Amino acid sequence: MxxxxxxxxxxxxxxxxxxxxxxxxxxxxxxxxxxxxxxxxxxxxxxxxxxxxxxxxxxxxxxxxxxxxxxxxxxxxxxxxxxxxxxxxxxxxxxxxxxxxxxxxxxxxxxxxxxxIAACRAMARRGTALLDQLLPHRSRLTVLTICNTGALASVEHGTALGVIEKLHADGRLHRAVACETRPLLQGARLTAWELRQMGAPYDVIVDSAAAITILRGGIDAVLVGADRIAANGDTANKIGTLGLALAAARASVPFLVVAPETTVDLETAGGEAIEIEDRGSAEVCAFHGIRTTPDDATARNPAFDVTPADLITAIVTDQRVIDLSANEIPAEGPRPAQHAG
Known part of the structure; x- marks a missing residue:
């Protein structure tokens, strides 16, 4: 596909x-x-x-x-x-x-x-290899993700969900847990659909259930994508990602960002410089055209949040693993060549 x-x-x-x-x-x-x-x-x-x-x-x-x-x-x-x-x-x-x-x-x-396409395959290999290193005594993993980071978010395979797909193909996935991802339900609609297509075992949870699920030991690792990674490792991703990172840090659960090297933006020094898109009230105050709030209600609707680098275990790209837990940052190390053409 x-x-x-x-x-x-x-x-x-x-x-x-x-x-x-x-x-x-x-x-x-x-x-x-x-x-x-x-x-x-x-x-x-x-x-x-x-x-x-x-x-x-x-x-x-x-x-x-x-x-x-x-x-x-x-x-x-x-x-x-x-x-x-x-x-x-x-x-x-x-x-x-x-x-x-x-x-x-x-x-x-x-x-x-x-x-x-090539980058997604490389990320899947690097991501699963890193999970082997971080969780050597876990033969099968339960992993949590947010939004949609699969083939639908790329061309084929995907980023964070591409790692989950490879875990499943290798017989190492116990279960995937997909946050529903309000307000447009990209997790419930899209990630669940992709997990079903690949035949992977999965559950959908409401976003507000993610923290307690992580804190009570139900998750081995959290895998998320990224829309922009700053030079210091701060990462913008779908709204709700920051809360997952805070819960994962509290529970000492690996929190991995999986994104292509092209998502690393060395021109953006840190997360405070990342513009956050607000998509307006309509997506929050109504669903499928049906009003769910009083007629005069307005909403704040940031589409993304920014997770500080110190809450991220590692960033996995198609070119490298950046170990933020060891104080590595994206601005360090070799950078790949830009796209040909």
């Missing part, structure tokens, strides 16, 4: 708003359509957004005059501010477009796609 791909001159992606009831595909022919899909979360997840950004540039380059293409590309780049991968995907393909035109932009976008 590919969440997003380039098909016959346009973008095809799974409409995640239709899941779990319907597997529906969107054929995207314009950048305006892609921006709409991103903003309403038909496509979401940091790695998938990076691929979408790169392919959006290829789409604009192939169908619009250069000046107009750059206008709509700027709109695409700003569609969601917290995840660094969207901007990186746009910038990678745009640089190729500047050098070699539409054909070069498409080549770069396809490289971003292929690099993401």
């Amino acid at each position: 590919r969440t997003i791909d380039w098909v016959s001159g346009h973008i095809r992606l799974i409409d995640q708003t239709a899941l779990p009831g319907t597997v529906a595909y969107l054929d995207v022919h314009t950048v305006e359509e892609l921006v709409d899909a991103i903003r309403r979360l038909a496509v979401r997840g940091a790695p998938a957004l990076g691929v979408a950004g790169a392919m959006g540039v290829a789409l604009a380059a192939a169908n619009l005059p250069a000046d107009r293409a750059r206008e709509v590309i700027a709109t695409l780049r700003a569609a969601r501010p917290t995840a660094v991968n969207l901007a990186l995907g746009v910038d990678t393909a745009l640089a190729a477009f500047d050098r070699g035109g539409a054909a070069a932009a498409l080549e770069a976008a396809l490289t971003v796609r292929d690099d993401d």
Whole structure:
């Protein structure tokens, strides 16, 4: 299953708003359509957004005059501010477009796609190997995760859920526990759907049950994704992640961030500099179009929170393991080459 791909001159992606009831595909022919899909979360997840950004540039380059293409590309780049991968995907393909035109932009976008597939496989290997080191006496693991970090959030396999998928394939997964992930239930709708697809044993819990589940010894490790990792290791991820980290620290449970190297943003020194997207009141005050609060109620709706580096055991990327518990930080050590193209 590919969440997003380039098909016959346009973008095809799974409409995640239709899941779990319907597997529906969107054929995207314009950048305006892609921006709409991103903003309403038909496509979401940091790695998938990076691929979408790169392919959006290829789409604009192939169908619009250069000046107009750059206008709509700027709109695409700003569609969601917290995840660094969207901007990186746009910038990678745009640089190729500047050098070699539409054909070069498409080549770069396809490289971003292929690099993401390879990165997810590498993260799964590194993540499971690290769990072996951290939990050597546990032959089968119960792991907790939040939001959706599987194939739906990337192209194939996923980040944190990709590690869980490999645990299951290796016969080492006792059970996955998926936080429902309010307000849009990406865990209950999407992660549970992916776990069912892979045949993995799982439970869904309400977000507010996660802390007591961790503190009472029901979880061996917490695995989460990331939308932006600062140079000091502070990590932005789906709202609710910080609470999991606090509970895991209290219970001495490993808390692992699994994300591609492209999510590490050395230009952002620390978590206080990460812009947090607020998605407005509608998602909190209503569900599936049905009002769940008084008519005059408003809501605060931050889509992300920031987990300080000192609450994170390690960051697992496709290139390395950053042991934050040993005071390593992302800004240290070798950095991989940027996407080709």
